Amino acid sequence: MRNSDTLSPMSDPDDLAAWRTEFMSHVLRALSSEQRDALIRFYVQEQTPEQIHRELGMDPNRLRELRRRARKAYREKNLAILYLK
Numbered sequence: 001m002r003n004s005d006t007l008s009p010m011s012d013p014d015d016l017a018a019w020r021t022e023f024m025s026h027v028l029r030a031l032s033s034e035q036r037d038a039l040i041r042f043y044v045q046e047q048t049p050e051q052i053h054r055e056l057g058m059d060p061n062r063l064r065e066l067r068r069r070a071r072k073a074y075r076e077k078n079l080a081i082l083y084l085k
Contacts, residue, residue, distance in 0.1 A: 030077045035070035042067060 028036050037056070041047045053060050 027074055027077045031070060031073055035066060035073060038063065038066050039070050039074070 028039070031039070038052060041052050041055075042049070047055075049060060049063055052058065053063055056063070058066070
């Protein structure tokens with residue numbers, strides 16, 4: 001795991017896009033594989049909840065709850081990383 005200094009956008013202000021990518025990767029790695037998979041499918045691959053439900057064999061209510069918990073975990077990890085020093 002990298003320390004908080006390497007996750008600072010100030011370490012290379014000209015490369016903010018690379019920092020954001022690294023930051024997002026760091027946050028996603030901190031989630032469970034199930035949460036990460038559901039979020040990537042929904043937000044990155046733009047799959048519908050119905051597609052995710054079919055492909056993962058997940059109850060629609062379970063998927064909705066998983067996304068809610070994954071978003072909450074993401075926000076918490078996001079804040080924790082920002083305030084590390």
